Amino acid sequence: MKANIPEVENKRIVIIGGGFAGLTLARKLVKSNYQIVLLDKHNYHMFQPLFYQVATAGIEPSAISFPYRKVFQSKNNIHIRKTEVLKVEPENNRVLTKIGEVNYDYLVVAVGATTNYFGNEDIQLRSYPMKSVAEALTLRNSILQNFENILISDNAAEQEAMMNFVVVGGGPTGVETAGALAEMKRFVLPKDYPEIDFNRMNIYLVEAAPRLLGGMSEASSKRSYQYLMKLGVKVWLNAAVKAYDNDVVELSNGASIPAKTMVWAAGVRGNTLEGLNPEIIGRGNRIVVDSFNAVKGYSNIFAIGDVALMQNEKFPNGYPQVAQVAIQQAANLVTNFKNMEQDKTLNPFHYRDLGSMATVGRNLAVVDLPFVKFYGWFAWLVWMFIHLKSILGVRNKMVTFVNWFWNYITYDQSLRLIIKAKARPVKG
Amino acid sequence: MKANIPEVENKRIVIIGGGFAGLTLARKLVKSNYQIVLLDKHNYHMFQPLFYQVATAGIEPSAISFPYRKVFQSKNNIHIRKTEVLKVEPENNRVLTKIGEVNYDYLVVAVGATTNYFGNEDIQLRSYPMKSVAEALTLRNSILQNFENILISDNAAEQEAMMNFVVVGGGPTGVETAGALAEMKRFVLPKDYPEIDFNRMNIYLVEAAPRLLGGMSEASSKRSYQYLMKLGVKVWLNAAVKAYDNDVVELSNGASIPAKTMVWAAGVRGNTLEGLNPEIIGRGNRIVVDSFNAVKGYSNIFAIGDVALMQNEKFPNGYPQVAQVAIQQAANLVTNFKNMEQDKTLNPFHYRDLGSMATVGRNLAVVDLPFVKFYGWFAWLVWMFIHLKSILGVRNKMVTFVNWFWNYITYDQSLRLIIKAKARPVKG
Numbered sequence: 043m044k045a046n047i048p049e050v051e052n053k054r055i056v057i058i059g060g061g062f063a064g065l066t067l068a069r070k071l072v073k074s075n076y077q078i079v080l081l082d083k084h085n086y087h088m089f090q091p092l093f094y095q096v097a098t099a100g101i102e103p104s105a106i107s108f109p110y111r112k113v114f115q116s117k118n119n120i121h122i123r124k125t126e127v128l129k130v131e132p133e134n135n136r137v138l139t140k141i142g143e144v145n146y147d148y149l150v151v152a153v154g155a156t157t158n159y160f161g162n163e164d165i166q167l168r169s170y171p172m173k174s175v176a177e178a179l180t181l182r183n184s185i186l187q188n189f190e191n192i193l194i195s196d197n198a199a200e201q202e203a204m205m206n207f208v209v210v211g212g213g214p215t216g217v218e219t220a221g222a223l224a225e226m227k228r229f230v231l232p233k234d235y236p237e238i239d240f241n242r243m244n245i246y247l248v249e250a251a252p253r254l255l256g257g258m259s260e261a262s263s264k265r266s267y268q269y270l271m272k273l274g275v276k277v278w279l280n281a282a283v284k285a286y287d288n289d290v291v292e293l294s295n296g297a298s299i300p301a302k303t304m305v306w307a308a309g310v311r312g313n314t315l316e317g318l319n320p321e322i323i324g325r326g327n328r329i330v331v332d333s334f335n336a337v338k339g340y341s342n343i344f345a346i347g348d349v350a351l352m353q354n355e356k357f358p359n360g361y362p363q364v365a366q367v368a369i370q371q372a373a374n375l376v377t378n379f380k381n382m383e384q385d386k387t388l389n390p391f392h393y394r395d396l397g398s399m400a401t402v403g404r405n406l407a408v409v410d411l412p413f414v415k416f417y418g419w420f421a422w423l424v425w426m427f428i429h430l431k432s433i434l435g436v437r438n439k440m441v442t443f444v445n446w447f448w449n450y451i452t453y454d455q456s457l458r459l460i461i462k463a464k465a466r467p468v469k470g
Numbered sequence: 471m472k473a474n475i476p477e478v479e480n481k482r483i484v485i486i487g488g489g490f491a492g493l494t495l496a497r498k499l500v501k502s503n504y505q506i507v508l509l510d511k512h513n514y515h516m517f518q519p520l521f522y523q524v525a526t527a528g529i530e531p532s533a534i535s536f537p538y539r540k541v542f543q544s545k546n547n548i549h550i551r552k553t554e555v556l557k558v559e560p561e562n563n564r565v566l567t568k569i570g571e572v573n574y575d576y577l578v579v580a581v582g583a584t585t586n587y588f589g590n591e592d593i594q595l596r597s598y599p600m601k602s603v604a605e606a607l608t609l610r611n612s613i614l615q616n617f618e619n620i621l622i623s624d625n626a627a628e629q630e631a632m633m634n635f636v637v638v639g640g641g642p643t644g645v646e647t648a649g650a651l652a653e654m655k656r657f658v659l660p661k662d663y664p665e666i667d668f669n670r671m672n673i674y675l676v677e678a679a680p681r682l683l684g685g686m687s688e689a690s691s692k693r694s695y696q697y698l699m700k701l702g703v704k705v706w707l708n709a710a711v712k713a714y715d716n717d718v719v720e721l722s723n724g725a726s727i728p729a730k731t732m733v734w735a736a737g738v739r740g741n742t743l744e745g746l747n748p749e750i751i752g753r754g755n756r757i758v759v760d761s762f763n764a765v766k767g768y769s770n771i772f773a774i775g776d777v778a779l780m781q782n783e784k785f786p787n788g789y790p791q792v793a794q795v796a797i798q799q800a801a802n803l804v805t806n807f808k809n810m811e812q813d814k815t816l817n818p819f820h821y822r823d824l825g826s827m828a829t830v831g832r833n834l835a836v837v838d839l840p841f842v843k844f845y846g847w848f849a850w851l852v853w854m855f856i857h858l859k860s861i862l863g864v865r866n867k868m869v870t871f872v873n874w875f876w877n878y879i880t881y882d883q884s885l886r887l888i889i890k891a892k893a894r895p896v897k898g
Contacts, residue, residue, distance in 0.1 A: 046624050048665075085614065086887045102532050109886040111662035118664050124618045124888075141622045186513065190552045194569045196474050234539035236546050237476075437876045441869055448865045458537040459514045460552075 045142035047121045052077045056137060056146035058127050060087050060110055062365045063347025064152035066372035068120060075383065078120040079144060085109055085124045088175050089433055094215055096178035098222035099458045100449060103175045105442045108434040130317035132340055148342045151329060155310035155348035155363055165286050169306035172215060183460045188303060189235055203289045203300040205243045210283050211307035212249030214400040217266050219305055220247040221402035224273035229453040245275045246299060250282040257362055258398055262408035265417045269402040310363060312349040324351040325359060333390035335375055346371040366396055401425045473570035475549045480505045484565060484574035486555050488515050488538055490793045491775025492580035494800035496548060503811065506548040507572060513537055513552045516603050517861055522643055524606035526650035527886045528877060531603045533870045536862040558745035560768055576770045579757060583738035583776040583791055593714050597734035600643060611888045616731060617663055631717045631728040633671045638711050639735035640677030642828040645694055647733055648675040649830035652701035657881040673703045674727060678710040685790055686826055690836035693845045697830040738791060740777040752779040753787060761818035763803050774799040780819065794824055829853045
């Protein structure tokens with residue numbers, strides 16, 4: 043069965059996924075001569091860099107999520123369908139989705155990356171990932187419920203496991219989450235739960251490599267380590283999680299930590315898309331592309347963003363899986379789609395590293411720009427400014443700003459609600 | 471097993487439910503000589519009057535929900551437990567909860583009211599209630615998903631049922647929901663879904679009585695009817711829902727409307743609490759109390775708010791189930807608890823009607839004050855002011871204001887996200 047999408051004479055570009063890569067592409071192509079079809083599981087774009095603030099009750103999901111239909115209001119040239127893609131059929135130039143078949147002239151795979159559990163099923167079942175708004179919200183609900191449970195418990199061993207939080211992975215997500223938990227412990231939780239002794243609460247950050255923030259400068263690694271120590275986070279480097287069972291985290295260095303809550307931010311892998319030649323799947327489950335983001339062996343299929351593996355001398359393992367690469371690859375592909383229309387030669391992708399940054403806590407951040415690195419209060423201001431600027435939509439910027447401002451002056455996060463939308467019972 | 475709550479010498483008041491009644495009581499008693507225990511299923515107080523705005527993507531759940539622990543930060547005299555009460559044992563002066571037994575010297579039942587389906591199971595299974603933040607969020611998710619489904623469907627009959635929205639109940643919730651849906655149809659949806667013809671969308675408001683807003687003046691009933699007609703809502707008075715099956719709403723006047731979405735705001739009934747003498751349950755499943763809010767036949771059990779049925783000459787069917795009554799009964803009971811401490815005589819409850827109001831849409835509201843009634847733009851401003859003033863917390867006020875201001879100047883609601891927190895798989 044064909045999905046219900048109008049057929050027009052213009053060539054159709056089907057984009058799978060509306061993250062930084064897919065959404066940038068769609069926005070820049072919506073006024074082109076191509077017909078655009080955007081397929082996504084969700085009806086909104088997510089601003090991933092701030093998931094950790096959703097998880098720690100700093101901002102609302104809606105402040106960092108933006109409905110696609112709002113982005114493309116009143117545009118007739120784009121057809122957005124909230125659905126899941128089941129398979130690509132390159133031989134028929136179509137994708138099979140839950141709402142039927144969708145033909146394409148060009149296919150752009152922008153499905154991003156997901157949590158990598160490195161094959162450990164126990165960890166997958168029992169830890170908290172943070173690769174979607176829903177997952178961040180789930181983590182928030184559990185953290186809050188956890189403290190309610192401590193009040194109820196009369197078992198000392200169980201209480202200890204509930205007072206320990208283990209964050210695995212020393213990348214920006216892990217560092218930022220551990221820092222935010224430490225600030226909750228310091229400023230919010232003792233006021234909310236005067237019945238609990240928070241000297242017993244421990245936050246661990248576990249990283250397998252010898253330093254934090256491996257993608258940033260040595261100086262930033264050191265500084266973020268110092269900041270976390272200052273906030274009371276127990277940082278364990280050169281330690282990997284071997285097992286997680288019965289609420290005990292076992293580490294490769296022999297240590298074990300009883301902990302009900304383990305946040306898993308230890309790595310990502312490319313999302314899988316069935317139907318493509320398995321030989322094009324490379325390192326980290328990413329799709330191997332050439333310097334034009336064309337998928338090896340296909341003339342009309344492209345991959346961009348986190349899922350694309352573009353290897354060259356400078357980046358033998360592919361580009362880092364960050365928003366900047368995704369956005370720049372999308373922009374380059376837009377140029378190339380326009381070149382294709384005019385039978386011009388294609389532009390190869392060139393990455394321009396604009397720098398990177400991470401925030402550990404109030405007034406504590408690290409910023410690496412190409413020609414300068416800085417830390418502390420000013421870095422924190424820059425971090426906030428850049429992130430506010432990048433959030434889609436004026437209302438979202440305003441609401442996020444109000445929240446940040448409020449949290450800053452009150453040393454508080456007020457979004458400590460355990461709310462779940464219910465599924466309605468069977469209809470019909 | 472006893473619940474884990476410190477035993478002190480002071481007399482203990484156990485409050486079940488933190489709505490307007492229970493929360494007002496707890497806030498005013500927290501500095502008294504009584505030990506306060508607040509039991510609630512949720513960890514937050516909900517501002518019920520604005521559920522309809524959550525359902526229609528106007529504001530976020532967090533803007534109208536307020537964590538109890540934030541209200542009572544650093545207070546040692548109150549013990550908040552997120553749990554469900556299973557049963558009262560008046561003979562033992564204790565309640566049984568999911569976290570164990572809780573003794574009391576005084577018990578205050580403030581469990582509020584829930585949706586009344588009048589025994590119709592089909593309606594209960596298939597319609598959308600709006601008596602909690604989670605239910606409002608569920609309705610929002612379904613409304614948005616519904617339009618995604620229309621795009622996918624190629625069945626004309628199914629599409630028609632998806633384009634019809636039936637709101638049942640002409641009280642403030644029904645009127646406000648129907649009005650908000652009409653504004654979505656007018657200002658938002660056609661831009662979001664240029665592929666759908668919104669002339670085919672119908673919003674029905676069905677009310678069994680001969681007029682809307684039965685609790686307000688005749689003039690307000692008429693005016694709200696006119697406003698709804700102006701917004702294109704089809705208002706059917708003197709019509710009750712007989713059946714709802716196979717996505718068809720059947721009315722007592724013989725009409726039937728195919729509709730996938732039926733919002734049920736047709737009535738409420740007191741929440742049930744096991745263990746009390748069944749003879750004290752009166753009209754609307756409410757608990758019969760005397761003029762001091764004492765439950766008939768018990769010396770140390772009180773009921774306040776929506777669940778309490780206090781009958782007198784002027785209100786033979788009890789007071790209206792509105793926030794004002796709940797707040798005033800709580801305040802009176804606080805005085806009486808203080809009187810009891812000092813062996814003074816108790817004050818009977820006197821209701822001071824401060825007026826009522828409802829909003830239908832932009833610049834369209836009705837306000838009945840004791841000595842003056844007014845309508846339109848000014849009423850709408852007053853409605854907004856009073857509601858902003860009543861929302862707990864400065865941050866919530868600010869965020870709500872930003873949202874309202876933004877929605878007003880842009881004719882838009884930007885919170886059109888279908889987000890669900892997931893339950894984590896089994897742990898252990």
